Amino acid sequence: xxxxxxxxxxxxxxxxxxxxxxxxxxxxxxxxxxxxxxxxxxxxxxxxxxxxxxxxxxxxxxxxxxxxxxxxxxxxxxxxxxxxxxxx
Numbered sequence: 887x888x889x890x891x892x893x894x895x896x897x898x899x900x901x902x903x904x905x906x907x908x909x910x911x912x913x914x915x916x917x918x919x920x921x922x923x924x925x926x927x928x929x930x931x932x933x934x935x936x937x938x939x940x941x942x943x944x945x946x947x948x949x950x951x952x953x954x955x956x957x958x959x960x961x962x963x964x965x966x967x968x969x970x971x972x973x974x
Contacts, residue, residue: 892973893923894923894929894933894937895937895941895969896973897922898915898937898938898941899941899946899966899973900922900970901915901919901922902947902962903966903967903970906961908961909961910960911957911959911960912938912960915938915960916929916931916934919934919937944965944969945963945965946963946969947961947962947963948960948961948963949961
């Protein structure tokens with residue numbers, strides 16, 4: 887894992903922790919993450935998708951569909967909370 891990947895993972899976990907159980911859509915997640923990361927020019931849509939897929943594979947985030955809005959939203963899992971604390 888590169889320093890850049892680690893920094894992105896940290897920022898993503900912090901962001902999802904801050905939003906709580908409501909979660910956020912991929913589009914809003916991307917906007918906030920790009921705002922959070924200094925070199926946001928490197929955050930392509932593919933990079934965001936790869937990051938979410940990686941975090942999902944590790945069990946750190948999960949998605950759910952809001953029954954009212956039918957939007958796919960991402961939230962932090964308990965494992966993700968542990969990873970957030972461990973990564974600082």
